[in-house]
Amino acid sequence: MSRVITFFEAKDWEKEEYLRRLKERLGERFQDFEVNFVPYTLNKESSIEHxxxxxxxxYLNSVVDEEVLDKMKNLKFVITRTTGMDHIDILACKRRGIEVSNVPVYASVTVAEHAIALMFALARRLRTAVAKMKDFDFSREGLMGVDLFGKVAGVIGTGNIGSHICRLAFGIGMEVIAYDLNPNKKLEELYKVRYVSLDQLLASADVVFVAVPLTKETKHLINLENIRLVKDKAMLINIARGPVVDTSALLWALANGKLEGGVALDVFEGEKVLTEGSFLKEVCPPEVLTKALQTLYLFRYPNFILTPHVAYYSEEAMERLMNSVVAEISHYLLYKLSSKTYGEYF
Structure with missing residues (x-):
């Protein structure tokens, strides 16, 4: 009987690419497997047939929790084609002896570059400029930008992505301050990064970059209390996970003369509701739907930019992603273990 590998949320182009890589990596062992590619998410409903x-x-919108695990009795290994793992109940997997893995570094540079691109877009009012040109409006009203050289970049989270943001911001000529529970000495030496408290960072930064993973501790790390500390003309850019920043706090800030430099999000609260249209298919918790609608309301501010969770999405990153996923599968098949330990996720 064939062993089954199932790719969830698979795009058409992924099938050929992954099959080719799996055949090359596994060799003769490939014939022992049935490899399925399905376009939908793994959830409590779809888990029944798998x-x-x-x-x-x-992938991003799938969920692995107790309810899913109860239905997938043969599951031995879960790998997410993402860096973040907030959609997996890792402790539940551990209790059942199910190995878990992710791809933590495939898009670190890619996401950091997107964050810097969003900063430039805010600094030079590109959303307004593009909209004006669509109307053949050549006036400069509302288009005065700001220089970034000499400004203060505040990076919240200096892991793989945050470290590259520090490097790029330093290269532009920005002063870099950072907040992280585990300061990186190398960043201090190479890019003169100065570690400060979160409150100090929010009060001092001209550009706030949010680059921490989503955990119980980081949910609403930026909130209605500390958003009041930011400079009036500061920018805020979130390329981490939506719930790290309370959308209510962003609405308050923009309505009360804070963050005049702009807000740019590649992720947002209620993201799954809007991207999957789940509010049309199922009953959504009121608080989730509220957050999604609050995000849409942000568009009334001209200094707001939203991109559809594509910070990671480049040709090179996709190559690294596919190679990493196949390498993880191969490692599991060889050792019956993930290449990572559970401790790395906490």
């Missing part, structure tokens, strides 16, 4: 799956290769 109870024979041994290796689940999931």
């Amino acid at each position: 109870g024979d799956t041994e290796i689940a290769v999931i």
